[in-house]
Amino acid sequence: MSGGLAAATVLEKVEAEMMYRAESGAPAQVLAHMGMASARIGGGSVLVMRRDVTEFWNKALGFGFDEPVTAELIGRVCEFYREHDAPMAVLQLAPAVLPDDWDDIRTRYGLEPGGAVVKSTHDLVSIDPPKTDLRVGEVDVDNARQWASTLLRGFGMPEEGLAEMTAAVVGSPGFRCYAAWDGDEIVAVGGAFVLGDVVELWGGTTLPSHQRRGAQSALLATRLLDAKAAGCRMAVVETAAEGPGERNQSFHNVLRLGFSPQYERPNWVWRPGRQVR
Known part of the structure; x- marks a missing residue:
């Protein structure tokens, strides 16, 4: 895998902006x-x-580009979580931005390893057409609540509060939301977020009842084709990294569609009460 600073700048900033808009744009009552x-x-x-x-939703990312990662910067992030009584948080930093003294910094703030994700990209040059017996297309605001419900159920998340927040991204600037239907029922979903000429693909999941029918591959292909038509030059996606003896089907789906892994990004977990030396 590659993972230089220039590439990481693009890949990290689009995800960070997508997450910021998705969460901060929730309705006031949900906030x-x-x-x-x-x-x-x-x-x-x-x-x-x-x-x-x-x-999942307590997350900090996109660091190391506007200013370097330092103990002072990580301290500001952790203090923000303490001030807001966060139960925990996940800090996600690309390997290219980690300073030489990162082990000292993470020890100082009690940051523990917590899994990793793989960043992969697609150049949008060659895209296989979608193949599934399900109907695949873009979701409008009339279907936003059903789309959000399917996304959360697919990831095993509760709908309280989260459904309203997730539904609010449908039709929001930069976001395009897609679904696969079986009749009138949304059974699989995927999102896209465009920043400049880069598209971030996110939220891909299929209900257990409709897995192995090509929904995710079709949703990936549809989003890639639409992004190319909109003038994007690159697509980015994150999938969970595979541990020893593990197989992540989502990772292999994106490889089959022509994505290339760029780097593996570890998660660093913060929890309140850990002593800062």
Whole structure:
């Protein structure tokens, strides 16, 4: 895998902006009910959801490009989480931005390894057409709530609060949302977020009842074709890294569609109460 600073700048910034807009753009009542807050610190996106039971939405990413990663920067991020009573947080930093003293910094702030994701890209030159017996297309605001429900159920997440937040991205600037239908039922979903000439693909999941029918490959292909038609030059996607003896079907789906892995990015988990030396 490659993973230089120039490439990481593009790949990290588009994901960070997508996450920032998705969470900060939630309806006001959802922001209050879920205990949500957001900030831009050191050029990165720092996102809090106090009532997050999934350990997914408390996330900080996009660092190391507007200013270097230092102990002072990580301290500001951790302090933001403490101020907002976050139950935990995941800091995601590309390998290219980690300083030589990263082990000292992460030890100081009690950051523990917590899995990793693989960043992969597609040049949008050659795209296989979608193949599935399901109907695949873009979702409009009338179907936003059903789309959000399918996304959350597919990932095993509760719908309370999260469904309203997720549905709000449908029709929002930069976002395009897609689904696969079996009759009138949405059974698989995927999102796209365009920033400049780069598209971030996110939220791909299929309900267990409709897996192995080509839904995710078709949704990936459809999003790639639409992004190319819109003038994008590159697509980016994240999938969970495979551990020893593991096989992540999502990762192999994107490889089959022509994506190329760029680098593996570790997660660093922060929890309150860990002593700072």
